[in-house]
Amino acid sequence: MKRIFYFIIILINTVIPLMAQDKTFTLDDLIPGGKNYAKFSPSSKELKQLRFIGDHYLFVQNDTLYKINPAHKKHVWVTKTDLQEALENTETNSKKLKRLPFITVASVDKNTFIRFDHDSHSFVYSPDQKKIVYSYRFEKGDTNKDINPKLNSYAVTNGSGLYLIEADGNRTCIAKENKPDILFGSERVYRNEFGLKKGTYWSPQGNALAFYRMDESMVGNYPLVDISAREGKLINIKYPMVGMKSHQTTIGVYRPADKSMVFLKTGAPKDRYLTNISWSPDEKEIYLQEVNRGQDTCSLVVYSSETGKRLRTLFTDSSKKYTEPEHPILFIPGKSDRFILLSRRNGYRHMYLYDTTGKLIKQLTTGPWEVLNAEIDKKGENIYFTATEKSPLEVHYYKLNFKNGKYNRLTQENGVHSAIVSESGRYLIDNYSNHSTPRIQRFYDLKSGKNNTLYQAADPYKGYGFPEITCGTIKADDDSTDLYYRLIKPVGFDPQKKYPTVIYVYGGPHAQMIHDTWMWDVRGWDIYMAQNGYIVFSVDGRGSNNRGLEFESAPHRRLGEIEGKDQMRGVAFLKSLPYVDQERMGVHGWSFGGFMTTYLMTHYPETFKVGVAGGPVIDWKYYEVMYGERYMGTPQNNPEGYEKSNLNNYAGNLKGHLLLIHGDQDPVVVMQHSLSFLDHCVKARTYPDYFVYPGHEHNVIGLDRVHLHEKITRYFNDYLK
Numbered sequence: 001m002k003r004i005f006y007f008i009i010i011l012i013n014t015v016i017p018l019m020a021q022d023k024t025f026t027l028d029d030l031i032p033g034g035k036n037y038a039k040f041s042p043s044s045k046e047l048k049q050l051r052f053i054g055d056h057y058l059f060v061q062n063d064t065l066y067k068i069n070p071a072h073k074k075h076v077w078v079t080k081t082d083l084q085e086a087l088e089n090t091e092t093n094s095k096k097l098k099r100l101p102f103i104t105v106a107s108v109d110k111n112t113f114i115r116f117d118h119d120s121h122s123f124v125y126s127p128d129q130k131k132i133v134y135s136y137r138f139e140k141g142d143t144n145k146d147i148n149p150k151l152n153s154y155a156v157t158n159g160s161g162l163y164l165i166e167a168d169g170n171r172t173c174i175a176k177e178n179k180p181d182i183l184f185g186s187e188r189v190y191r192n193e194f195g196l197k198k199g200t201y202w203s204p205q206g207n208a209l210a211f212y213r214m215d216e217s218m219v220g221n222y223p224l225v226d227i228s229a230r231e232g233k234l235i236n237i238k239y240p241m242v243g244m245k246s247h248q249t250t251i252g253v254y255r256p257a258d259k260s261m262v263f264l265k266t267g268a269p270k271d272r273y274l275t276n277i278s279w280s281p282d283e284k285e286i287y288l289q290e291v292n293r294g295q296d297t298c299s300l301v302v303y304s305s306e307t308g309k310r311l312r313t314l315f316t317d318s319s320k321k322y323t324e325p326e327h328p329i330l331f332i333p334g335k336s337d338r339f340i341l342l343s344r345r346n347g348y349r350h351m352y353l354y355d356t357t358g359k360l361i362k363q364l365t366t367g368p369w370e371v372l373n374a375e376i377d378k379k380g381e382n383i384y385f386t387a388t389e390k391s392p393l394e395v396h397y398y399k400l401n402f403k404n405g406k407y408n409r410l411t412q413e414n415g416v417h418s419a420i421v422s423e424s425g426r427y428l429i430d431n432y433s434n435h436s437t438p439r440i441q442r443f444y445d446l447k448s449g450k451n452n453t454l455y456q457a458a459d460p461y462k463g464y465g466f467p468e469i470t471c472g473t474i475k476a477d478d479d480s481t482d483l484y485y486r487l488i489k490p491v492g493f494d495p496q497k498k499y500p501t502v503i504y505v506y507g508g509p510h511a512q513m514i515h516d517t518w519m520w521d522v523r524g525w526d527i528y529m530a531q532n533g534y535i536v537f538s539v540d541g542r543g544s545n546n547r548g549l550e551f552e553s554a555p556h557r558r559l560g561e562i563e564g565k566d567q568m569r570g571v572a573f574l575k576s577l578p579y580v581d582q583e584r585m586g587v588h589g590w591s592f593g594g595f596m597t598t599y600l601m602t603h604y605p606e607t608f609k610v611g612v613a614g615g616p617v618i619d620w621k622y623y624e625v626m627y628g629e630r631y632m633g634t635p636q637n638n639p640e641g642y643e644k645s646n647l648n649n650y651a652g653n654l655k656g657h658l659l660l661i662h663g664d665q666d667p668v669v670v671m672q673h674s675l676s677f678l679d680h681c682v683k684a685r686t687y688p689d690y691f692v693y694p695g696h697e698h699n700v701i702g703l704d705r706v707h708l709h710e711k712i713t714r715y716f717n718d719y720l721k
Contacts, residue, residue, distance in 0.1 A: 022465035022491075025531055027713075030524025033705040042438030042457035042518055050429060050441060050454075053105055053112060055422045057429060057443070059454075063100040065114075070427055070445065072452060078103075078114060078127055086125055087118070090132045095119045108151055115147065124151050134167040144187050144198060148206040153256065155200045155209055157185045162200070162211055164256060174209070174254050175261070181217040181238070189214050189249055193626040194275040194291070195326030203283040208305060209254045210277055210286055213263070216240075216247040224665055227694055237667050240625040243634035246271050246293075253286070253305050262308040269293070273626070278328040280356075281336040285311065289325040295630045298323040300341070300358070314358030317345045321553045322630045327373070329354075332402070333380035340364070340383065342371060348548045351385065351400075364400060365407065370546050377425060384421055388546055390414075393471070393484060393516040397430070410446065413437075416517045429454070433518040435471065465491040467530035471520045474573045476542055477565035481551070485539040485570060486514045488522065488530045493579075500584035500720045501535040501574055505600070507563040508592030509552050509631065512545040513538050525709050532713070533721065537574060541566030557633050557641040559620065560599045567600060571607055583609070586720045588712060590614035591669060591698065594660075595647070598677070601658050602650035610720040612712050614661045615698050618673040619646045648676055652684035657719040659689040661708070663696030689715075 028034035047059040057068050058077065067077035080100045087094045101116040113133065114125045122145065124134035136154055138145070144157040154165040161176030162184035175184040185199040189212045201210040222239035225232045240246040248270045254261045264286065266274060273291040280287070286303045299316040303309065317323055327342040338361070341352045349371050351364040365371055365387070372395065374385040383400045390396055390409070397419035400407035411417040415434030421427070428444040439457035444450075468489045473482040490499055504526065506513055515521045526536040540547075542554035543563045555562040574580045587608050589597040594616025601611040620628055621635045621642055635642045643649065660674045674690070681688050691711060693700050700708040 023463055024465055025524075025528055027525075027528060027706050027709050030528050031706050031709050032524075033702045037524075040460045040524075042433070042460050046431075046439055046455050046457065047441055049103060050420075050431070051105060052420055052422045052427070052429070053107075055424050055427055057422070057427075058105065060100055060103075065100065065103065070422075072443070078125075082127075082130060083116070083123075083125060086130065086132045087123070090123070090135055091119075091121065094121070106149075106151060108149070113151060115151065122147070122154065136165050136167065137169065138165070139171075144185055144200065146185075146198065146200045146202065148202055149204065150206040152206075155185065155202070155211070157183075157187075157199070160184065164209075164254075166256075172256075172259070175211070175213065175252060179217065181215065181219075183212075183214045183216070184252075185211040186214050190273055190275070190626050191624055193630075194273060194289075194324065196275065201277045201279065203279045203305070204281055205283060207255060207257065207283055209256070210279070210305070211252050211254070212274075213250045213252055214247055215249070218245045219247050220244075222670060224667070224670075227664065235665075239667070239670060242621055242623055242625055242628035242632065243636050244625070246625045249274055251277065251286070251288070253308070262306070264288075264303045264308045265310055266290075266303075267310070276325050276328040278331070278339075279305070281331050281333075287329055287339075289328075291323060291325065293629070294633075295322045295324070295626075296320070298325055300329070302356075312358070314354070314356075315360075317343060319345075319549075321549070321556045324630065330374060330376055330383075332376055333378055335380055340374060340376070342374060344549045347550055351383070353402075362405065364405065368548065370548065372546070377421075378423060382425060384419075386417070386419075391516070392512075392547055393514065395515075397428075399425075410444075414516055416515050434516050435469075435518065435520045438518045461527075465531060467491050467527065468493060469520050469522055471514060471516075474539065474569055477562070477569055478542075481542065483539050483541055483566060483569070484514045485537065485573070486520045486522070488526050488536040489579075490533050490535060491531045495579050497579060498581040499533060499535045499579055500586065500716075501537055501580050502529060502586045502588055502716060502720070503567065503570065503574075503600075504536060504538045504593075505567060505587060505589040505596045506591075506593040507541055507543055507567065507589070507596040508559075509543060510545055511592070512540055514540050525712070528709070528713065529716070532717070534716070535574075535580060537570060539567065539570040541570075556631060557638050559632060559641075559645045560595065560603075560647075561644065563596055564599055564603055567596065568604060568607070571604075584720050586610035586612075586716055588612040588614075588716075592617065594669070598647050598658065598660075601656060602647055602653040605653050605655040609656045610716055611656065611658045612661065612715055613658065613674075614700075614708075614712075615663065615666060615669045616647075616660060616674060616677075617669050618677045619648055621646070622670065622672050622676070624668075648680040651677060651680035651686055654681065654684075654686040654688060657689065657715070659691060659712075659715045661691045661693070661700075661711070663693045663698060663700060665695060666698045668698035 029036045049060040063080040065078040066074050068074045084097050104115040120138050122136040123132050126133050141158045142156040146155045152167050160183045162174045164172040187198045199212040216238040219238045219240045221236035224235040251264045271293050274288050276289040278287040286305050288301050290299045290301050297318045300314040302311045330340040332338045337356045353361045369389040372386045376383050385398050395416045396409050397411045397417050398407050415432045417432040419430045430442045433439050441455040443452045470487050476483050529536050541563050587597050587600050594613035597611045597613035598616050620632050662674045
């Protein structure tokens with residue numbers, strides 16, 4: 001009996017502490033592609049497809065689309081059953097809907113329609129008539145689907161051709177040449193630079209289609225190999241490298257009514273960039289922001305959409321470093337001779353009001369902050385925009401009135417906001433998070449000031465051991481510029497201990513790693529490493545995004561140098577902390593971050609013991625034209641900059657353990673980068689490690705992404721912990 005009693009006491013003393021302990025994460029919990037990732041995403045259960053229609057708002061829940069009035073009275077608008085019945089009445093052989101599909105709501109002639117894709121079709125459904133009014137069948141290979149504003153036709157690409165699909169089933173080839181190197185309507189024109197995400201542009205009333213014709217015949221083939229075939233299959237891609245011949249583009253205009261076509265007479269030089277296509281409201285003119293090959297000059301040029309003739313150049317902006325237009329001009333409804341331009345001409349991206357003769361009427365916003373996006377209401381009375389006015393860490397939503405020129409911030413709580421406004425402008429739905437708030441969707445009556453919370457996410461990490469995360473500032477290497485950092489302490493942190501530290505770095509343009517979002521924008525892998533006893537640190541140094549042109553362009557023509565010095569300021573800060581083990585410091589990053597990881601390992605070999613560089617740029621002369629020449633010039637006009645930033649020249653400096661990782665189908669940072677570094681290390685008798693992900697492009701995605709982060713973790717555990 002005593003033995004049983006003692007056994008029970010021992011069992012209780014063992015189980016109670018275990019039950020009191022917080023649960024631990026796995027990589028499947030924290031990494032996109034992991035089995036349980038959705039469970040730990042604070043946005044995974046929010047109201048889906050939230051939007052306004054007039055002053056009512058819509059959302060999807062449980063396979064039902066609800067329509068809610070401003071008093072929050074909810075009624076069912078469309079169900080999965082409604083769509084299924086409409087499908088069966090239209091397409092007898094259509095597969096059954098497994099769930100309510102993603103929908104797009106559109107208005108044509110004051111009627112409201114819902115568009116959705118299913119079973120290789122696109123359908124336009126009328127909720128009032130409860131039937132499908134248009135049905136489009138797509139063929140295998142159809143991509144870049146762009147629907148006409150009237151909803152009665154689609155433009156699609158297939159192979160190198162551009163096609164028009166009409167509601168009656170008619171399929172017309174708009175443009176195609178029997179040359180595989182000439183593409184029409186491609187979304188990858190200029191390799192997705194200059195804010196471009198598509199290659200076709202319908203006119204406002206849908207009477208004409210503007211599209212890119214891209215000729216890559218002058219660009220050499222770059223070989224990739226598909227090893228999934230028994231005999232490796234050669235895949236040639238077009239990859240114009242810096243300083244070499246780039247592809248050429250022209251812009252065509254097709255009119256479905258009479259099947260006529262003209263090409264804009266853009267003339268020479270042919271290797272400039274024709275970016276950010278905009279239609280005039282009357283569909284008679286097309287506006288282009290034309291950037292020269294050197295990317296230091298941008299002109300706003302107007303063409304006739306009917307004859308293709310060049311009509312006028314409104315103005316030209318120049319920069320000592322680079323210009324980078326990323327937003328088409330916005331015409332003001334009801335004032336067809338007025339438009340808004342977003343430009344960084346004065347150092348920060350702001351809004352400028354112009355007329356169509358090129359006269360600057362007014363600069364609408366000003367200050368040391370960036371306008372990120374803008375849209376004009378249907379009445380042409382107000383412009384709504386997002387900006388970093390309050391802080392570089394935050395994004396807020398603003399309203400500017402054209403009549404008085406004043407603007408006010410519509411979102412109040414600190415954080416990163418994504419808002420939408422109703423057609424009348426009275427109601428606003430705000431979707432935001434901040435460092436202490438996982439996710440909130442809130443409805444505002446801007447007239448009365450009242451608000452209702454539509455959805456608030458629970459803390460998805462509750463019950464799990466979670467690290468302490470802090471955000472602060474340090475000075476850049478110039479001793480004056482503030483840089484924001486994020487510091488993550490190990491779970492169960494003991495200030496008396498010394499911990500290994502991993503610096504996660506990106507460092508380049510078009511990226512900002514630290515925002516005032518949930519847990520300071522922390523990544524899942526950061527949490528996992530903190531759980532495993534590491535400090536994880538990041539700093540957004542000069543060269544990163546949303547701090548103005550001077551901040552972003554500081555490393556211009558000498559990539560790595562300025563960014564490296566700012567990262568070392570982060571190292572100095574870490575070394576000032578008594579719990580950081582200065583002998584166990586590592587670094588990890590991907591793409592530009594892979595470049596920075598390798599840069600730090602070879603330029604500061606006494607500081608960093610371990611590094612993991614994913615998809616790293618090694619030698620900028622192997623990188624593509626648009627991005628590479630913007631930030632580095634060409635090897636011909638900047639030989640010193642290219643020589644200093646070529647990490648192959650520093651292969652002999654490597655002392656610590658460096659793992660390079662690459663996808664063998666990478667079309668962004670081709671494997672020539674990492675392989676050339678291995679070659680130089682062999683010659684220099686240094687010894688990096690190497691791992692390849694077969695079949696993956698620039699980023700390892702899907703289930704293999706969990707494997708990737710397990711591989712990275714093991715490497716740090718083997719050599720840093």
